[in-house]
Amino acid sequence: MRRLLLTVGLAxxxxxxxxxxxxxNLAVTIYNQNLALVQDTRQLNLPAGRSRQEFPNVxxxxxxxxxxxxxxxxxxxxxxxxxxxxxxxxxxxxAVGEEITLLRTNPATGAETRERAKVLAVxxxxxxxxxxxxxxxxxxxxxxxxxxxxxxENLRARPTLSVTLETARAGPRxxxxxxxxxxxxxxxxxxxxxxxxxxxxxxxxxxxxxxTTGTTFENADTLLVAGEIGGRGGGYDEYGRGYRLxxxxxxxxxxxxxxxREVLGDFYLYPLRERTTIxxxxxxxxSFLDVAGAAGRRAYVFxxxxxxxxxxxxxxxTVLQFSSxxxxxxxxxxxxxxxxxxxxxxxxNAQFIGENRIGHTxxxxxxxxxxxxxxxxxxxxxxxTREQRGSRWRTTMRYVLTNARPAPVAVxxxxxxxxxxxxxxxxxxxxxxxxxxxxxxRVTVPANGDATVTATFDSRx
Amino acid sequence: xxxxxxxxxGLLLAAAAAAGAQPVARSAGPQAVAxxxxxxxxxxxxxxxxxxxxxxxxxxxxxRRISIPAGDSEVRFEGVAGGILPESSIVSGFxxxxxxxxxxxxxxxxxxxxxxxxxxxxxxxRTSPATGAVRETEAVVRSGAGGAVVLxxxxxxxxxxxxxxxxxxxxxRxxAGLSARPTLSVRVRSPRRHRATVTLSYIASGFDWQADxxxxxxxxxxxxxxxxxxxxxxxxETGFRDAATQAVAGRVNRSSxxxxxxxxxxxxxxxxxxGTTTSDLEEKVFEKEEIVVTGSRLMMAMEVPxxxxxxxxxxxxxxxxxxxxxxxxxKLYRIPEPVTVAAxxxxxxxxxxxxxxxxxxVYRVDASTRGTGSLVVTRVLSTRNxxxxxxxxxxxxxxxxxxxxxxxxxxxxxxxxxxxxxxGEKVEIPVGPANSVAARAARLSVEADGKEEWELTxxxxxxxxxxxxxxxxxxDLELTSPTPLADRDGRPLWTVMVPANGEASLRxxxxxx
Numbered sequence: 001m002r003r004l005l006l007t008v009g010l011a012x013x014x015x016x017x018x019x020x021x022x023x024x025n026l027a028v029t030i031y032n033q034n035l036a037l038v039q040d041t042r043q044l045n046l047p048a049g050r051s052r053q054e055f056p057n058v059x060x061x062x063x064x065x066x067x068x069x070x071x072x073x074x075x076x077x078x079x080x081x082x083x084x085x086x087x088x089x090x091x092x093x094x095a096v097g098e099e100i101t102l103l104r105t106n107p108a109t110g111a112e113t114r115e116r117a118k119v120l121a122v123x124x125x126x127x128x129x130x131x132x133x134x135x136x137x138x139x140x141x142x143x144x145x146x147x148x149x150x151x152x153e154n155l156r157a158r159p160t161l162s163v164t165l166e167t168a169r170a171g172p173r174x175x176x177x178x179x180x181x182x183x184x185x186x187x188x189x190x191x192x193x194x195x196x197x198x199x200x201x202x203x204x205x206x207x208x209x210x211x212t213t214g215t216t217f218e219n220a221d222t223l224l225v226a227g228e229i230g231g232r233g234g235g236y237d238e239y240g241r242g243y244r245l246x247x248x249x250x251x252x253x254x255x256x257x258x259x260x261r262e263v264l265g266d267f268y269l270y271p272l273r274e275r276t277t278i279x280x281x282x283x284x285x286x287s288f289l290d291v292a293g294a295a296g297r298r299a300y301v302f303x304x305x306x307x308x309x310x311x312x313x314x315x316x317x318t319v320l321q322f323s324s325x326x327x328x329x330x331x332x333x334x335x336x337x338x339x340x341x342x343x344x345x346x347x348x349n350a351q352f353i354g355e356n357r358i359g360h361t362x363x364x365x366x367x368x369x370x371x372x373x374x375x376x377x378x379x380x381x382x383x384x385t386r387e388q389r390g391s392r393w394r395t396t397m398r399y400v401l402t403n404a405r406p407a408p409v410a411v412x413x414x415x416x417x418x419x420x421x422x423x424x425x426x427x428x429x430x431x432x433x434x435x436x437x438x439x440x441x442r443v444t445v446p447a448n449g450d451a452t453v454t455a456t457f458d459s460r461x
Numbered sequence: 462x463x464x465x466x467x468x469x470x471g472l473l474l475a476a477a478a479a480a481g482a483q484p485v486a487r488s489a490g491p492q493a494v495a496x497x498x499x500x501x502x503x504x505x506x507x508x509x510x511x512x513x514x515x516x517x518x519x520x521x522x523x524x525r526r527i528s529i530p531a532g533d534s535e536v537r538f539e540g541v542a543g544g545i546l547p548e549s550s551i552v553s554g555f556x557x558x559x560x561x562x563x564x565x566x567x568x569x570x571x572x573x574x575x576x577x578x579x580x581x582x583x584x585x586x587r588t589s590p591a592t593g594a595v596r597e598t599e600a601v602v603r604s605g606a607g608g609a610v611v612l613x614x615x616x617x618x619x620x621x622x623x624x625x626x627x628x629x630x631x632x633x634r635x636x637a638g639l640s641a642r643p644t645l646s647v648r649v650r651s652p653r654r655h656r657a658t659v660t661l662s663y664i665a666s667g668f669d670w671q672a673d674x675x676x677x678x679x680x681x682x683x684x685x686x687x688x689x690x691x692x693x694x695x696x697x698e699t700g701f702r703d704a705a706t707q708a709v710a711g712r713v714n715r716s717s718x719x720x721x722x723x724x725x726x727x728x729x730x731x732x733x734x735x736g737t738t739t740s741d742l743e744e745k746v747f748e749k750e751e752i753v754v755t756g757s758r759l760m761m762a763m764e765v766p767x768x769x770x771x772x773x774x775x776x777x778x779x780x781x782x783x784x785x786x787x788x789x790x791x792k793l794y795r796i797p798e799p800v801t802v803a804a805x806x807x808x809x810x811x812x813x814x815x816x817x818x819x820x821x822x823v824y825r826v827d828a829s830t831r832g833t834g835s836l837v838v839t840r841v842l843s844t845r846n847x848x849x850x851x852x853x854x855x856x857x858x859x860x861x862x863x864x865x866x867x868x869x870x871x872x873x874x875x876x877x878x879x880x881x882x883x884x885g886e887k888v889e890i891p892v893g894p895a896n897s898v899a900a901r902a903a904r905l906s907v908e909a910d911g912k913e914e915w916e917l918t919x920x921x922x923x924x925x926x927x928x929x930x931x932x933x934x935x936x937d938l939e940l941t942s943p944t945p946l947a948d949r950d951g952r953p954l955w956t957v958m959v960p961a962n963g964e965a966s967l968r969x970x971x972x973x974x
Contacts, residue, residue: 087609088620092733101617105626110591125736139737143590143625148618151611157579157604189548196789206562208548276561279638283547283720285562298789311950313886315712318790338717340549340664345793346786350551351497351707352520352664353789354714373712374790375855376883382951398951404855404883448885 022056024174026220028184028278030209031229032336036184038217041176048170050077055161059181060214062161069163071175077164086155092126094152095119102130103145158214183213184278186224188337189285190358193350194296194320196343201296201322203330205289207270208337209278217278226335226360227267248368249301249319250412250440255364257325259333268333291330296322300374300409304381306417307395313380313402315373316411318354325364334361341371376404377411377445384454392460394425399453403445413441413453420460427455483533483648485637490540491523491661495705496802497793498670498693502715506858507878510669512807515696517669518544518715522662529555531654537646542665542699543723545643552647554659560648565723569639572726575610577636578602584631585614585621600630609731623732643699643723667696670708672812672859676842678874680866684817685842687852689859691783691794691812693802700804708783710857711791711881779811785855792855818851820844823889824898824959825930828917829952833904838895838919840875846886856882863892897922898929898959911972918966921959931955934971942969 024042031037036059044053064081084090096119104113117128117135126137126146138144161177186209193202207224211217262269272286300316320341323329336359342350354371361367384396403409416438424431424439431439445451501516510517521542529536547564567573585600600612600619610621622628645661670693677686691708695701783794796810823843826836842863846852856879863875875892882888900919907913919929933953934940944967946953957965 085609086604086611087731088611088623089609089731089733091611091618091620103616105589106591108591110589110594122734124734126733136737138625138735139739141625141737145616145619145624145626147614147616151603151613151618157611187548191551194789204551206548274560279563279565281566282638283564283566285548285550287559309951312880315881338548343789345707345788345795349495349522350662351709351788351793352499352713353791355716356714357716370714372714372790375711375792375881376790378883378886380950384951402883402885404885 023218026217027223028217028220029223029225030184030186031225032185032187032227033229034182034185035229036181036213037178038181039176039178041174043172044071044175045172046071046074046165046167046170046175048167050164050166052162052164053175055163055177056156056158057215058159058161058177058179059183060159061181061183061212062159063180063182064161066180067161067163067177068179069165069175069177071165071167072173073167073169074173074175075166077166079164080162081159082154082156082162083159084154084156085159086151086157089122090155091148091152092119092122092146094155095148096122100149101147102128103147105143105145107142181213184209184211186210188226188288188335190289190334190337190339192296192320192339192341194298194341194343194353196298199295199297200293201320202292203289203294204287204291205332205334206285207288207335208283208285210283211278211280214280216280219275219277221275222272222278224270224272224335225264225267226270226333228360247303247416249299249317249370250414250434251299251319251321251366251368253366255324255362255366257362257364259331259363261333268335270335289330289332289334291332294322294330295328296320299368300377300411301370301414302379302401302411303414303416304379304397304399306415306419307383307386308381309383310380313378313400315375316377316379316401317370318372318374319368319370321366321368323364323366324361329364331363333363334358334365334367336360339369377409378402379411379413392458395457395459397455397457399441399443399455400450401443401445401453402450404448406447408447409445411443411445413443415439415455415457418457418459422457422459425456425458427453429453431455483535484530486527486529486534486536488525488527488536488538491525492658493524493705494701494703495522495707496520496668496701497522497707497709498668499709499713500671500858501669502712504669505878506880507860509860510671510692510694510807512694512696515667515669515694518546518664518666519668519695520662521545521665521701522660524658524660526656526658528656529649529651529654531651533648533650535646535648536659537640537644538661539640539644540642540699541645541661541663542667542697543643544666544668544697545645546664546666546717546720547645548717549664550645551662552659554657555647555649555651556655556657557650557652560650563646563648565638565640565644565646566721567639568643568723568725569635569641570725571728573639574632574636575602575630575728576726577639578630578632579604583612583633585612586629586631588627590627597631602630620732622730623735665697669694669696672710672857673809674859674861674879676861676863677871678820678863678865682822682865683819684851685820685863686814686816687818688779688814689812689856690809691796692807692809692859694807695802696805698804700806701802703799704802706796706800706802706810708794709788709791710794710855713791779814782811782814785813792857794857812857813854815851815854818844819849821928823928823930824895824919825891826900826919826932828900828902828931829934833902836900836902838898838900839891840893840895842875842877842888842890842892844888846882846884846888852888853884855884856888861890861892898927900929900931905968913971914968915971916966916968917955918964919957919959920964922962924961926958926960926963929957929959929965931967933969940969940971942967 027039029037099116099118102117117130121127128135189206189208191204299319301319302316340355341353343353345351356369380400382398384398386395429441431441434440497520499518552559586597588595600614603613604611612619673690673692675688783796786793821843823841824838825841826838844850858881860878864871865874877890877892879890903916905914955967959965
C-alpha cells in the first residue's frame with residue numbers, strides 16, 4: 001500500500017515532465033555592482049492561522065536579511081533560510097536513531113532479502129542494529145541497498161527560504177517576495193567601427209548581464225539600472241580583481257545633456273523590451289544603442305614622467321576621440337563598460353584594434369580612450385642636462401618624435417610630474433600648462449620625418 | 462559520427478518541443494573562418510610564448526549557413542572557441558536583427574546532466590551481477606549538488622551507487638542549454654522560414670604569436686641575411702580548418718579580464734562514510750575507478766610539450782610569405798593562403814626575408830657604474846631600419862638567433878631579441894657577451910675636492926679591428942676628457958676603433974658638483 005502511494009505521488013510530481021520552478025511573476029532589477037533586486041509574486045493558497053510556506057528556487061546567493069514579503073492580510077511570524085544541503089551522508093546522519101530498510105542482493109543468485117535496521121551511528125562508517133545483532137553496513141563488501149522512508153525536513157537540494165505566516169482568512173492570494181542577491185551584474189559593451197578616412201564611427205551598444213547565482217530566473221521582466229550604488233569598496237573590476245586606473249588621455253569632458261531615457265533620480269533605467277529567461281551560468285546580451293556615422297578622430301598622446309629618460313624610443317598612445325552629444329555624437333548617455341574598436345583592413349574585413357573602459361558617461365561628454373600604441377609614431381625623451389643653481393635645479397629635456405607614417409601626425413606630448421613651483425624657463429615650442437602638474441606641447445611630426453622639442457625646467461628639486 | 466549528431470539534434474529538438482520553448486536551429490560549424498592573432502600585450506620582446514598558458518588573443522570571424530524557422534527561435538552556434546569573450550561577439554546577417562545573445566558556461570557532461578536534472582524524473586537501471594538481468598525503475602533526482610546524489614524511487618529514498626550494485630541513471634533528453642562544445646546562442650524573430658548566411662565574430666583568449674628572426678652573418682661580418690618566421694599558437698580546444706589567417710603587430714590595449722572558460726563539470730559521486738571493521742587493515746581503494754565518472758575534458762592541463770624549435774638557416778626563398786598591410790596604427794600580416802590553425806598547436810609561416818642587410822658588430826659597455834674592475838662587454842648587432850641598409854620595413858617584436866658560417870657548417874653566434882621597430886629607427890640587437898674584447902675601468906686618483914680621475918681600457922684579441930662604444934657617466938656629473946665625446950641618449954659616448962690585437966684607452970675626470 002505504501003509503495004503504491006509513493007508511486008502515485010511520484011507520478012503526480014513529475015507529470016508535466018518538467019521541473020516546476022515554483023517561481024511566480026518575476027521582476028528583476030540588476031545593478032552594475034554585482035547586485036540585483038528580485039521581486040517574485042507567487043500565488044499561494046494559505047490556510048487560516050499559522051502555516052509554514054516554502055519558497056523554492058529563490059536565488060542561491062539570496063541575502064536572507066533583505067527579504068520582505070507582502071500579501072494581503074498576512075503577518076510574518078518567522079523567516080528561515082535553510083542551507084543544509086541534501087546528500088547521502090546528510091541523509092544517513094539524520095537517520096541516526098531511526099529505522100531504514102536494507103535490501104540485500106545475493107551475488108550468486110540475485111535473490112533479494114529485505115529487512116529493517118536501526119541506524120546507531122554514522123562515524124567513519126555506518127553502525128546498524130538489525131534485530132538483536134549489531135552490524136557495520138557493507139562490512140563484507142556485498143551489495144546492500146539502504147532505503148530511507150523519507151527526506152528529512154530542513155535538508156534541501158538547494159538553499160531554500162521558508163516563512164511562517166499567519167492569516168485570519170484562508171484562501172489563495174498573491175504573495176510578493178522581494179530580496180537582494182549578489183551574483184547578478186551587468187555592464188555595457190560597445191562595438192565601435194572606426195572609419196579613419198571619413199572620420200566617422202558606427203557604434204552598437206549592448207548590455208551584458210551575467211548570472212552566477214546558481215538559479216535560473218524564468219521569464220523575468222528585467223530592468224537594468226546604470227549608476228553607482230554605494231555600500232562597497234571600489235577599485236575592483238567585474239571579476240573582483242583590483243585595478244588601478246592610469247590617468248586618462250586629454251580630451252575627456254563630462255557632458256551636460258539629458259538623453260531621452262527613463263531617469264530615476266541619479267540613475268538611468270534600461271528596461272528590456274521583452275521578458276527574458278536569465279539562465280544560471282549564462283552571459284546574456286541585449287542591444288540598447290545603434291548609431292551610425294558619428295564623428296570620431298584619432299589622436300596621439302605621450303606622457304613622460306618627471307626626469308623620464310629612455311635609451312630606446314617608445315610608442316605614442318593611440319587615442320580615439322568622440323562625443324556622446326546629440327550634435328555629431330552618439331546622442332545618448334553611455335553606461336560604464338568596455339569600448340572595443342574595430343577598423344576595416346585592406347580586404348574590408350573588420351579587425352580589432354584595441355579596447356578600453358569608460359565610466360558612466362553623461363550625454364554631451366567628450367570621450368577620449370586609449371586603444372593601443374602606434375607602431376610608427378615614437379618618442380624618445382631625454383634628460384640632457386641637470387644642474388644645480390643655488391637652491392634650484394635646471395633640467396633640460398629633449399624629446400625626439402619620429403613618424404614612419406606617410407602622412408604628418410599631431411602628437412600631444414605631455415610632461416607630467418611638475419610638482420610644486422616648476423617653471424618652464426625655455427622651450428622650443430609654446431606649451432599649454434594643463435595643470436600645475438602637467439605641460440603639453442601639440443607637436444606636428446612631418447610624414448616619414450621627425451621633430452624635436454627642447455625645454456628647460458626650473459624646479460626646486 | 463553523423464548518426465550521433467543527427468541523434469543529438471533530434472534530442473535537442475525534442476527537448477525544445479517538450480519544454481514548449483521556441484524552436485532551436487543548430488549550426489554545427491562554420492563554412493568559412495578567419496582568425497586574426499594578437500600578441501600577448503604584457504609579454505616582452507625577449508620572452509617566448511608559454512604554450513601551456515597563452516596570454517594573447519584572437520579575433521575569430523566565422524561565416525555560417527543556417528536555416529531559420531519562422532517566428533521566435535534560438536540559433537545555436539556550436540564549436541566556437543572555448544576562450545570566447547561572449548560580450549565581444551558581433552552577429553550580423555539576420556535580416557531582422559538579433560534579440561539577444563547568450564552564452565551558457567556549462568557544457569554537456571555527466572556532472573552538468575545530473576545537475577540539470579534536479580527535480581526531474583530519470584531512469585535508474587540496475588544490472589544483477591549474478592543473472593545479468595536489467596531492472597529499470599523510475600526515480601526523481603532530489604539532490605545532485607557536487608555529486609551528492611539522492612534519489613526518490615518507488616521503494617523510498619536512496620543514494621546512487623553507495624549500495625555496491627551495478628546501477629546507473631538514464632535520462633530522457635539532454636536538458637536545454639547544454640551543448641557538447643562551447644556554444645554561443647542568439648534569439649531571433651523571423652517572419653518566415655528561410656536560409657541565411659550569418660557572420661559571427663568574437664574575441665577569444667588562448668592565442669599568441671611572435672616573430673622569430675634568423676640572421677646569417679656574412680664571413681666578413683658586414684652583411685647579414687635576415688629571415689623571420691611568423692610563429693602563431695592556438696591553445697584553444699577548438700581548431701580552425703582552412704582559415705584566412707592574420708597576425709597583428711603592435712600594442713593593443715586590453716581592459717577585459719578573460720572570463721571563466723566553459724566548464725564540463727565531472728561527476729564524482731559521494732556516499733556516506735564507508736568505513737568497515739577492516740578499513741584500517743588493508744589499503745583499499747574503494748571502487749574508485751567505478752565511482753569517478755570523468756567528463757572534464759576541458760579542465761585537463763594542456764600537456765603540450767615545449768618545443769624549442771631548432772631554426773636552421775633557410776636557404777631557398779620561402780614558397781609562401783605573409784603580406785604586410787597597414788591597419789590603423791598597427792601592422793597586419795596576412796597569410797596569403799588559407800591554413801589550418803589546429804587546436805593546441807603551433808604554426809610557422811615565413812614573415813619576411815631580406816638579403817644583404819648592412820650590419821656592424823659593435824662591442825659595447827655601460828661604464829656608468831662607479832666600480833673599478835672589468836666591465837661586461839656586449840656584442841651588439843647594429844643597423845638602421847632603412848632601405849639603404851637593406852631593410853626599410855616594419856620589424857615586429859621577437860627573438861633572434863644569429864648564425865655564421867665556419868668550417869662549412871653554420872655556427873650559432875648569438876641569441877637576442879628585437880622590439881617593435883618602425884621604418885627609419887635604429888636597430889640594435891644585443892646578441893651575447895664578448896669573448897675576445899675586454900674592458901676595465903680604474904679610478905686612478907681622488908683629489909681633496911672630490912674630483913676623480915678615471916681610466917677606461919679596452920683590449921682586442923681579434924686579428925681585425927673592432928668598433929667599441931662606452932656609455933659614460935652622465936646626468937649631474939661633470940665629465941672632462943681630452944678627446945671629444947659624442948652624445949647619445951643624453952649621455953657621453955666614447956667611440957673608438959680598437960686595432961687588431963691591440964688596446965685603446967681613455968682618461969677622463971669626474972667632478973661631482
